Amino acid sequence: MNFKSCLSHEENTTMNYTYQDYSAFSVNYDDFPVLCVKESNRQFRLWFMPTFHSIICLLGLAGNILVILTFFYFRRLKTMTDVYLLNLSFADLLFALSLPFWAANSMAEWVLGLVLCKAMHTIYKVSFYSSMFLLSFISVDRYFAIAKAVSAHRHRSQAMFLSKVSSAAIWVMALIFSIPEMHYTTINNNTCTPYSSNSDKLRVTVQASQIVLAFVLPLLVMSFCYSSIVHTLCQARNFERNKAIKVILAVVAVFLVCQVPYNLVLFWNTVITAQGGAKSCSYDNRLLYATDVTQCMAFLRCCLNPFVYAFIGVKFRHDLLKLLKDLGCMSQERFFRYTCGRRRSSGATDTDTTTTFSP
Template sequence: MDEPATTFMTTVMEYTETDPSDDPDYEILLENTGMCKRDWVRHFRGQYEPPLFWIIFILGAVGNLLVVWIYTTVRNRLKTMTDVYLLNLAVADLLFLCMLPFWAVDATKGWNFGVGLCKLVSAVYKINFFSSMFLLTCISVDRYIAIVQVTKAQNLKKKRLFYSKLACLGVWFVSTLLALPEFIFAHVKPEQGGMSFCTLVYWNNTDNRTKILVLSLQICMGFCLPLLVMFFCYSVIIRTLLQAKSFEKHKALRVIFVVVFVFVLSQLPYNSLLIVEAAQAANTTMTECDTVIRFDIAGQVAKSLAFTHACLNPFLYVFIGVRFRQDLLRIAKMCVGGHGKGGFSKTVPKRPSVMSDTDTTPALSI
């Protein structure tokens, strides 16, 4: 979360020979200029973020590496559009997870890795943020076509795999473009106490137009648009399944509710605070230090919650599938019972892939 009145602090530090905090009227000066001392916020971040980030890193690395391993080794080839999207989603999460150790160190010891790595780490996070949301949106569209538009799905069965790979290329390209503000505005900013932090430092617009534009772009493209598409697709899917009399199809509703609920639960708080931050940049409404500090704490917690999507995705979008879970059980039995009798081709029979196009109901059920 960016700190307000950064320009004021920079001016004070550059044009005074003494530490401004030595001034007995320093606290009053900060209040009058909208600047607040946030030592307690940094202390909270240093205690709270590192252990959480390491937990997310370990769980996410194990889950996503297992997904990549099964798709590239056990199954040998991608059979459906969803397979392609899930593999790219796992790769995107792995790239993001590789950045978490840097953020964990930044929270405790400050940023000592240089400006170039600061820009790279910030950009990779934002690329993952956008690509993950877009890929989850692609999965919802794919499920919509497979369940609601069955005839069209069968007619385009051979071309859909090609279209999915093309869509993934488009997702990575657009996500990289949307992450350009991170390359431009990410800088290492020195602060009180001799520590430096990797953060976004926007151009000094008097009306904060640049910051408002960047935040609006992130909110609209990274949350609102994917949420609207997912809501439309899954609402139509739910209506279609409710019209079916098969009990197995109704069981699929549980997975859909979990997918949408977790998506909103992890991303809504952080994006709601981004809306407040954009409003604050447009028209300063929070002037009391206590309010600003509480907002900063809430922003840290909400951002950490949003980070959890990198370790939850494998469980929600892959492991919850019946077929994938059965494959994992077979692999586990092979590892426990010995694998001298044959390789994966003998141990794991060829089966339709997770959430396959030809038989979506069992794959979606829990």
């Protein structure tokens, strides 16, 4: 039996042409975005982050707790630098306590909820900004105590009041500068992050302000103050001069080694983000490696600050050893062996400047 098509000859021709044209159509997949695989970076973080975060956390907790105990045990808040050092220890201790959450966020999916997510980033930024500002104020105080000694002695009665007011202002400023991350931090792709994507415009603003306020500004202040202090010490004829200069150089070196690499990578990340993100997947992965490594170097500041700014001081080191003796961690004989000779040799220079710059 023959069946005739219900369509006309022209319609059949049109349908046949259309079908053949569609079958010959090819898709250009170059126009579609390709997912950047970051499995190697994820595997790197699984061992790198918990290892270094654990080391920094333990050292940070031990060092800063010892500083805080020494201050309160001996009631040693006698100078502006003492007040700033105590606040610096609280800021670094606060940051060290947040490191386990940072390690958990880098290793696996974030399951602790939005409140802890926001708290982790807020604590980090508050402690970060306050630490940088306190380091700047310590350098300013040392500048007036050494380079402008006459002027500093004239206003000595007001120093403690000014140090407490300025410390409170530092914490308030640090909290204000942390508000953007406190507000925008969320859980994105099972990760606690303040940014929605690598090309987020908010990310450019936050990172740029962090570089200026928490690195460039403190670096300029510290550079001016410490260069002036070194110039003043070079003109003095004190036999402790060279040792004090070495301590200042150590303070500057630790700051530069910890902060410069991370801020350079952060600056370049900000530039790449402002341009819409990295064009190459391999280049994006290399930036992630650089960010992880330099960020851990920057995190080292919370455990190095007690050694650089507190334990190197003659009076503070003596008080620390006495605290360890009173707690039963050191024998009486060992305490006298560590302190007697050194106290006799440094007694002539045991002034308020020994808190930070005495060997």
